[in-house]
Amino acid sequence: MHKIAICGGSGYTGAELLRILSLHPDVEITAITSEKSAGKTVPEVFPHLTAYKHLVYEPLVNEKLLSKADIFFMALPHGASQIAVDYFFSKGKKVIDLSADYRINDPLVYEEWYKLPHQKTETLAKAVYGLPELYRKDIKPASLIANPGCYPTCSILGLMPALKAGIVDADSIIIDAKSGVSGAGRKSDTAFSYCEVNDAFKAYGLGVHRHTPEIEQELSSIAGTKMVINFTPHLVPMDRGIVATIYCKLKKDMTTQDILDVYNQAYAKEQFVVVLPEAKYPDAKNVRGTNYCHIGLKVNKRTNTLIIVSAIDNLVKGASGQAVQNMNLMLGIDEATAIKSLALFP
Amino acid sequence: MHKIAICGGSGYTGAELLRILSLHPDVEITAITSEKSAGKTVPEVFPHLTAYKHLVYEPLVNEKLLSKADIFFMALPHGASQIAVDYFFSKGKKVIDLSADYRINDPLVYEEWYKLPHQKTETLAKAVYGLPELYRKDIKPASLIANPGCYPTCSILGLMPALKAGIVDADSIIIDAKSGVSGAGRKSDTAFSYCEVNDAFKAYGLGVHRHTPEIEQELSSIAGTKMVINFTPHLVPMDRGIVATIYCKLKKDMTTQDILDVYNQAYAKEQFVVVLPEAKYPDAKNVRGTNYCHIGLKVNKRTNTLIIVSAIDNLVKGASGQAVQNMNLMLGIDEATAIKSLALFP
């Protein structure tokens, strides 16, 4: 049994790790941290996590935590994560960081968007971007995983085959993304209170969302050319789920079926990516609670535009599920262990 | 007191006309039709419409209805509306058609998208597209109003000042629109049942939605050049509201504030269009139950793209409220009569 510590376990991604790992046969949660919930049992904070009656939140004290686990899931705010991740990594532990701190390769780009310098650039250079569909080979032997953001996971999986195949104009990409409310985290904020969000819909962060450089970094790497994109997030009155509607100019005349063929081939061996048949499009509800990414697409002949729709659960494939997928890869066990569940529908 | 008949009054737009007109001092509803609800009182079908205890649904028999009213609101399915509208119009009545039948000027375009020939092309030629912000002068003396679609109203109001000012590339328009569920009408359809739509989000009708040619027609007319656009609708788990996120390439370098100035000037005299200050964007909830259109915008310098966000209530400014606004104009009374309510928030 591998011993697991979760640092920052009183938010939604922490709770989701506990939910998912409760079904994992090869691991045991030996420590969980939270400053504000220290001293409480897990079900006192999350009454749905009844399987963890004996697990008690403790404050994060690196030295005390070190010996308690082999694998560290870090769900701390960015900035704080830089230091804690570096500590456990430098002590030889396997670390999976769910914050943004180790995702951006270029420390200057990180500083530009996160308004913080990166203090651990040597460690940063060793981090692997944990998107298995793109970096599986690198993830397996890695000790430090930068677990991708939710919007980037959804966007990159949606665009990867088209960019790899070189069929779309890399200058033309528009990603219009819509997220459920849990993407904002678990916090006391009137803006995310029920009455403000229910029966509502709005755009936010136009042109300034921090997932933009992360998406651009990976798309650029896939396309082999530096890309700048339009990325617009929106808030949907639902708990979970991201749907990205992506617009790209086609370089040449192709049918929807032509491009579906490209996608089906690209993802033929990927068990968590489902390419839908022509005229079918993803629904966030069909991936709710799962590690799946559903992709549908359509060529609009009138405008010569490829429209890709990609959907994931932001807390699973967009966070904790993908973190467990990465862990499974690092442990050399079945990649799908504990994340095979089908969607909770309805 | 003007006498009003509502043809097709058991759907959401019919009920919304009744709700709005209950506060109108100058009109009286003298007839309402519905085949399936014939014989029932209004509150038997819509218990919230308690003010209409004595109004009884009747089947639509043109000849019987003719003498009962001066103004006819038509909320029939497209196709059926062609004939009924033509009848009342030809008899000298004022007609406001909430269907799509008289919106598309070119009968061939209508037939291409609606899969039906237009049988009343002479009458079609006399219809005025009822978007007051664009055609107020024509609406006042008109006898037949083609009340605009919900997506078109939201999209056209969002784009009009930019297109008129000639600051965006007319070939580059992408409209990514999101609608509440009432846009689908009141019907028995598993696809719109609570459990399928709640906590869900999806795109639909990619490249084939029937509001596309209506939007293109009006945008082309504004821009003075034939335009073809990308229009993608999505279904949001909320009752009402449309938010359109619109992407356009800027022709020259402009700031967000430059363009806000253009919009503020364009809409200075429009009481139902609110241009939000920089860094504020519309929320569907802020126009819920109202005839307002809220518009926010942002220039993305990195991509030289203007992003416009426009929001309306699909049942009010996108249907019944705009219909009443048109009626007020036709009657020569205060344009805002009965549609001044502020949003129900929360």
Add this chain to the structure above:
Amino acid sequence: MHKIAICGGSGYTGAELLRILSLHPDVEITAITSEKSAGKTVPEVFPHLTAYKHLVYEPLVNEKLLSKADIFFMALPHGASQIAVDYFFSKGKKVIDLSADYRINDPLVYEEWYKLPHQKTETLAKAVYGLPELYRKDIKPASLIANPGCYPTCSILGLMPALKAGIVDADSIIIDAKSGVSGAGRKSDTAFSYCEVNDAFKAYGLGVHRHTPEIEQELSSIAGTKMVINFTPHLVPMDRGIVATIYCKLKKDMTTQDILDVYNQAYAKEQFVVVLPEAKYPDAKNVRGTNYCHIGLKVNKRTNTLIIVSAIDNLVKGASGQAVQNMNLMLGIDEATAIKSLALFP
């Protein structure tokens, strides 16, 4: 034009007063207070209240406010309201208090449930409980109105005819009430964040909710005997609305229609109370945004129990709408001015 001040105007009841009064022909809002929003215009805090561009929040300074208005709506937290209400009342202003501070006649009962002594018992003795259906005659000449709580309004209207008619056992009353989330106010609290409340349902405050003594006081007064009741509130994932399901033992054999007759007679002259026909029951959505109370009922012959279902909008008939109704009565104008709107459905 009567001049209106709203003290405590940055919460939902304050915003709702602004929404409702925007349609009132006889009043003008001349001041609105909020400590945390002081200096901001109303639409900066509530973008839907576009009609109040020139109204600016100010801190509550009794002396400064005094000369600005004739009528004071007080939407302050309990405790704070005691003092401020007393001030404006003692200066000869008309005051409508939306807090609980002047609702409980007996200061000891107030102290027991609110954990605060009542410091203005002389003024308390002059307050009129502002339920027009019960105290219309007293409200008209009054200068201080204790505007009823949302649960009490719904519960009392539901029970009044049965208790007055003496047909139910006063010892048997169980009120199982369900409220939308706006009942909790506008605040930064994880417990009322979207993700905790959406797709959820729970009971709270069992046996200890502060509306209990208010309901008991009024029911006792109606029944002419001291009553103690079971009152259990629940939280429903909806913005607005209260539905109370009330159980009472029948004293003698009666049919549903017998009791409907009693209710119809009792409320024959009440324009805001709608008694539904047999086998129809209220839906919170049918009163959303309105000042109506809908009541349905059923005799369960098998258990000799009368089940009453009563529904209101907690922010309108349960707060701001009823406050305006009381103001209209105090001003001697049409009681329904500005609160005639039918429900926003859907």
Add this chain to the structure above:
Amino acid sequence: MHKIAICGGSGYTGAELLRILSLHPDVEITAITSEKSAGKTVPEVFPHLTAYKHLVYEPLVNEKLLSKADIFFMALPHGASQIAVDYFFSKGKKVIDLSADYRINDPLVYEEWYKLPHQKTETLAKAVYGLPELYRKDIKPASLIANPGCYPTCSILGLMPALKAGIVDADSIIIDAKSGVSGAGRKSDTAFSYCEVNDAFKAYGLGVHRHTPEIEQELSSIAGTKMVINFTPHLVPMDRGIVATIYCKLKKDMTTQDILDVYNQAYAKEQFVVVLPEAKYPDAKNVRGTNYCHIGLKVNKRTNTLIIVSAIDNLVKGASGQAVQNMNLMLGIDEATAIKSLALFP
């Protein structure tokens, strides 16, 4: 591997069986029926059930189905289920019936409430009511399980310890129950469309709901005396979940903690029943997607009333999860196989 057939697999309980059984290591779905979806694969009907690409719906032809499976889950409408259940049972198959047809022991009571005669009373006499917490010993050797209704499961688990201990007055029981919309099944019905149910709340079926006699039968059996209850269901705008708030008069003076002790002892060995500590009450969201029942309770000293709040997921513990629990018991394997998942929160 046991072979499983699901009869009536295009509704929510059928889909839920597929979801749950996809994680079951000892069974294989070999057939699934649906008249209207015959010929389609499972993911064509339910896109979230991607694991069943090769499973095709077929019409229900008893003779064809007989040899395909050992265990039959029946999710047919009542009436239809009588005959089909009898057929497979008489051929020696293990049958778990999710309809109501074999739950009511007395055929006359069945006929009174379901308005249908029971045609298979001999088979009815052999059915075991599949509530493991009550009938585990009988379920293990049984061949025909009448899987309990959702409201009954929630209500009976909530009341069982109190009734067994004889501490409440059996004549005083009021069950005020609230259900998510999936309880109504998957159907095309305007009454359950999104726009009618969202932001709404209502009571329905007052005094006439068909789960009443089922609850009374089991409570009477537990209490050892014939009981008649008040049962009132309500519709909550959420997908899943039932919360029952139950009122009972206490026979003698007891504290909340006294009764919690009774409940903790009664359910000490039940892994799916969680008794919450004092002052904590269940939330439907905390059991969403799980086989758990959460119970909280409170003694209201002022009225001498015990208030019990019980919550389950209507599709899992209230239907398909309990059906799998029953199957596990019948197969002699770990009772919790495939139903151990913790709740999807948020």
